[in-house]
Amino acid sequence: xxxxxxxxxxxxxxxxxxxxxxxxxxxxxxxxxxxxxxxxxxxxxxxxxxxxxxxxxxxxxxxxxxxxxxxxxxxxxxxxxxxxxxxxxxxxxxxxxxxxxxxxxxxxxxxxxxxxxxxxxxxxxxxxxxxxxxxxxxxxxxxxxxxxxxxxxxxxxxxxxxxxxxxxxxxxxxxxxxxxxxxxxxxxxxxxxxxxxxxxxxxxxxxxxxxxxxxxxxxxxxxxxxxxxxxxxxxxxxxxxxxxxxxxxxxxxxxxxxxxxxxxxxxxxxxxxxxxxxxxxxxxxxxxxxxxxxxxxxxxxxxxxxxxxxxxxxxxxxxxxxxxxxxxxxxxxxxxxxxxxxxxxxxxxxxxxxxxxxxxxxxxxxxxxxxxxxxxxxxxxxxxxxxxxxxxxxxxxxxxxxxxxxxxxxxxxxxxxxxxxxxxxxxxxxxxxxxxxxxxxxxxxxxxxxxxxxxxxxxxxxxxxxxxxxxxxxxxxxxxxxxxxxxxxxxxxxxxxxxxxxxxxxxxxxxxxxxxxxxxxxxxxxxxxxxxxxxxxxxxxxxxxxxxxxxxxxxxxxxxxxxxxxxxxxxxxxxxxxxxxxxxxxxxxxxxxxxxxxxxxxxxxxxxxxxxx
Numbered sequence: 145x146x147x148x149x150x151x152x153x154x155x156x157x158x159x160x161x162x163x164x165x166x167x168x169x170x171x172x173x174x175x176x177x178x179x180x181x182x183x184x185x186x187x188x189x190x191x192x193x194x195x196x197x198x199x200x201x202x203x204x205x206x207x208x209x210x211x212x213x214x215x216x217x218x219x220x221x222x223x224x225x226x227x228x229x230x231x232x233x234x235x236x237x238x239x240x241x242x243x244x245x246x247x248x249x250x251x252x253x254x255x256x257x258x259x260x261x262x263x264x265x266x267x268x269x270x271x272x273x274x275x276x277x278x279x280x281x282x283x284x285x286x287x288x289x290x291x292x293x294x295x296x297x298x299x300x301x302x303x304x305x306x307x308x309x310x311x312x313x314x315x316x317x318x319x320x321x322x323x324x325x326x327x328x329x330x331x332x333x334x335x336x337x338x339x340x341x342x343x344x345x346x347x348x349x350x351x352x353x354x355x356x357x358x359x360x361x362x363x364x365x366x367x368x369x370x371x372x373x374x375x376x377x378x379x380x381x382x383x384x385x386x387x388x389x390x391x392x393x394x395x396x397x398x399x400x401x402x403x404x405x406x407x408x409x410x411x412x413x414x415x416x417x418x419x420x421x422x423x424x425x426x427x428x429x430x431x432x433x434x435x436x437x438x439x440x441x442x443x444x445x446x447x448x449x450x451x452x453x454x455x456x457x458x459x460x461x462x463x464x465x466x467x468x469x470x471x472x473x474x475x476x477x478x479x480x481x482x483x484x485x486x487x488x489x490x491x492x493x494x495x496x497x498x499x500x501x502x503x504x505x506x507x508x509x510x511x512x513x514x515x516x517x518x519x520x521x522x523x524x525x526x527x528x529x530x531x532x533x534x535x536x537x538x539x540x541x542x543x544x545x546x547x548x549x550x551x552x553x554x555x556x557x558x559x560x561x562x563x564x565x566x567x568x569x570x571x572x573x574x575x576x577x578x579x580x581x582x583x584x585x586x587x588x589x590x591x592x593x594x595x596x597x598x599x600x601x602x603x604x605x606x607x608x609x610x611x612x613x614x615x616x617x618x619x620x621x622x623x624x625x626x627x628x629x630x631x632x633x634x635x636x637x638x639x640x641x642x643x644x645x646x647x648x649x650x651x652x653x654x655x656x657x658x659x660x661x662x663x664x665x666x667x668x669x670x671x672x673x674x675x676x677x678x679x680x681x682x683x684x685x686x687x688x689x690x691x692x693x694x695x696x697x698x699x700x701x702x703x704x705x706x707x708x709x710x711x712x713x714x715x716x717x718x719x720x721x722x723x724x725x726x727x728x729x730x731x732x733x734x735x736x737x738x739x740x741x742x743x744x745x746x747x748x749x750x751x752x753x754x755x756x757x
Contacts, residue, residue, distance in 0.1 A: 186401025190350060195405070198346040202410045205342035208335045210234040212273045213254075215335065218489050219328045222265075224258055226487075231421055232257040236270065238418035242411045244377035247274050253418070257425040276324075278372065280336030282307060285365040292358050325466040327489040340365060346410060350402035355394060363390035378411045452578050452724065458484050463578055465720060468493040468704070468713035472579055474501040478508045493713045494703040496579065496658065505703035511710055515702040519656035519695035523619075523646040532694035536636055539692070543633030548603060550596040550634075550641035558585045560602040561595070564627045571628040577724020578717060581607070581622045591622060592645070594638045596630065603630040606638040608654075619646050620655040635689060658700055659687045 213233025217224045224232075236253040240246035247270045254266040261269070324332070344364040348357055367386035371379015384403060388396060448455055453472065456462040458480045460471040469485035470493045478492075485492035494505055495515070502512045528537050565583040569575055575582040588607050596604040604626035608619045619642065626634040639656070646654050660683055662674065702717075704710040 182397035183401045183404070186352060186398045187405050189352070190401075190405055194349045195409075198349045198406065198409050201342045201346035201349065202414070205339050205346065205410070206234060206238065206414055208338040208342065209237050211335045212237070212277065212332065213269070215328055215331045215489070216269060216272050216276075216324075218487060219324050220269075221488060222261065224261070228258065231425075233273070234414075235418035235421040235425075237273070238411075238414035239422070240270075242378050242415035244375060246375075247271055250274070253422050256422055276332050277336055277339075280333045281340060281365070281369060281372070283333060284337045284340050285362075285369065288365055289362055292362055323466075325489065327467065331489070340368065343368070343410060347402060347406040350405050351394070352398040352402065353394070355391070360391070363387060366390060378407060452720065456484065463495075463717075463720070464488075464490070465713055465716035467491055468709070468716060470495045470713065470717065472496055474498070474504070478504065491704055491709040491713055493709070494701070495717060496700040497703065498698060498700060502701040502703060505701070510703040510705055511707050512701050512703045513710060514661050514699050515714075516658040516660050516700040518658040518698045518700055519690040519693070520698060521643065521654045521656065521693060521695050523643045523651050523654050526643050526647070526693075528640070530694065533692065536692040539633035539636040540640065541633070543631055543637040546598065546631035546633075548596055548598050548631050548634050548637050550594055550604075550638045552641070552645045553593055553595045556593045556595050556605065557602060561585075561593075561605050561625075564602055564604060565623075565625050567628055568625045574722075575724070576721050578720035580721060582724070583623065583625070588623070592619065592642070594642050594645075596626070596634050596638050596641075598631065603627045604634045604638060606635075606642060608642055613653075616653065617649060617651050618653045618655070619651055621657045636692065639693065656690045656693065656695060659683055659690065661699075 210230035210233045213236070214226050214229045217229040218226070222229075232254050235257060236250035237246070239253050240250035243249050247267070250273070251263065251267040251270040254269060255261065255263045258266065341361070344361050345357070347364060348355070348360045351360065364387065367383045367390065368379070370386040371383035374382035376382060384400065387403065388399065391399060448461065453461055453463045456469075456471070458475070458477070460475045460481065461473045463470045463472060467490055469481070469488055469490045471481055472495050474497050475481040475494070481494075482492045492510075494501060494510070496518075497505070505512050527533070528540070562583070562585070581587065591607040592610055594606040594608070595602060605623070606621065606625070607623045609622055611618050611620070621639075621642075624635055624638070626638070643654060702710060702714060704713055
């Protein structure tokens with residue numbers, strides 16, 4: 145691998161050096177007609193006020209520069225403290241833009257200042273920062289050309305935007321799973337605009353005469369791009385050649401004197417400061433993070449096994465969408481949830497919280513909407529000989545007449561269950577994800593498994609999370625998988641078998657999980673109408689199935705800082721549920737090897753089974 149990288153690196157060094165020499169030669173040829181004494185005189189004639197203002201503008205520019213790294217660290221969740229990310233970003237860019245080969249030199253500086261990243265991650269971060277800045281520069285430059293009257297090459301602005309958008313798409317594809325969300329993209333674009341405009345203002349303040357800023361800025365941005373593309377140290381040569389060509393009416397001596405002074409302010413001084421930070425970083429030690437907050441006692445904690453969800457260090461079960469840090473349980477401290485979401489560039493969202501959680505969210509200023517209803521049963525008091533269970537009794541009689549029996553099996557026939565699951569998926573299209581479990585023997589091994597059989601043949605299975613909440617055991621339905629060819633009533637028979645086993649264990653609370661708002665036809669309102677449109681016939685059948693047990697229904701809610709946030713993150717959750725990424729595979733719970741445990745030490749959970757018709 146090293147041998148493959150070195151030739152590319154050497155070619156890049158030769159190409160960059162060749163371009164730099166070419167532009168320096170062109171600049172030297174151009175300078176032959178310029179009186180050096182007049183350039184020195186122009187520098188000596190700079191007043192104190194322009195120099196001070198240029199320094200302030202440069203400081204503002206580098207404040208934005210430091211934000212590039214912070215934005216990427218935040219999005220990539222590197223656990224690097226924001227202040228350390230800003231310092232490393234400032235030093236890497238200040239040194240890299242001055243010595244040239246910014247990606248390589250910047251990676252080395254980041255690696256020194258953030259050794260826990262490693263060289264590979266530091267290099268990847270350098271590439272992301274450089275690529276995102278180039279795309280943002282192209283967008284900013286095109287917009288400036290579009291809005292500034294009389295700007296040179298203004299007709300090319302739409303093409304520049306098109307190229308920038310294509311570059312953005314390529315950058316997103318390169319980022320892969322690290323694809324930034326709209327918050328991060330907007331932040332990077334705003335930082336690039338602030339950086340470029342402040343850097344241009346710093347140079348403009350030093351240019352003598354009455355050159356309008358509107359005439360100077362487009363030329364500066366193009367010259368800056370030429371310097372960036374050249375890869376030469378500080379863009380030397382390419383920047384000056386482009387700037388002189390784009391401002392032909394400006395006296396060359398005064399313009400070059402301003403450029404030399406600007407390079408001292410915007411390149412030499414920051415590079416020295418960055419070098420000092422990099423040298424000083426060897427004596428610094430990263431501050432260890434505080435202790436993680438324990439998870440609350442909730443059934444959902446049993447769902448941290450398939451990778452979609454995780455246990456947040458602030459004490460809640462969480463999932464991430466592009467724009468939301470979603471807590472799938474009540475949060476003990478809403479402020480910590482908001483801070484954690486803000487630190488990732490996401491909205492704080494509560495999903496499937498009960499009535500108390502919804503009230504607390506409203507008091508905290510969040511917007512709240514109903515999203516689902518959860519069905520609860522008491523196994524000890526559950527009876528089928530009541531009028532509300534008439535349909536349930538009919539289904540059970542049909543299953544019994546067909547010879548279906550169901551019971552808890554501590555060591556089920558996993559291959560047979562896999563066949564049933566495959567038939568179920570083939571009949572219904574796909575398993576759901578995010579807050580809903582998917583078939584995986586390693587994941588299901590810690591649950592109670594009810595298996596339905598017709599004779600010796602497996603005709604279905606159901607799984608239940610078992611959690612101890614408030615000192616009491618609670619069962620929560622996860623997967624319900626009747627074989628599509630199973631006799632009528634097989635699903636109901638498995639639930640009754642689970643209720644019987646739970647009653648024997650003294651369990652007083654068993655959840656049949658949730659159904660979306662709107663699955664029941666008589667529900668009204670815009671949320672219910674949307675739920676009906678999205679739920680489809682399968683969820684309506686699921687609602688009827690659960691209603692047959694005459695459960696106690698509990699309404700669940702989604703909460704976000706605003707209604708647009710509710711709409712955006714709600715749509716992302718829906719996509720994660722109904723279009724989940726593939727699992728990494730299924731496993732055999734009889735083989736608890738270290739490799740096997742790593743492969744399945746992931747994070748999901750759920751609150752509703754994704755089955756039944």
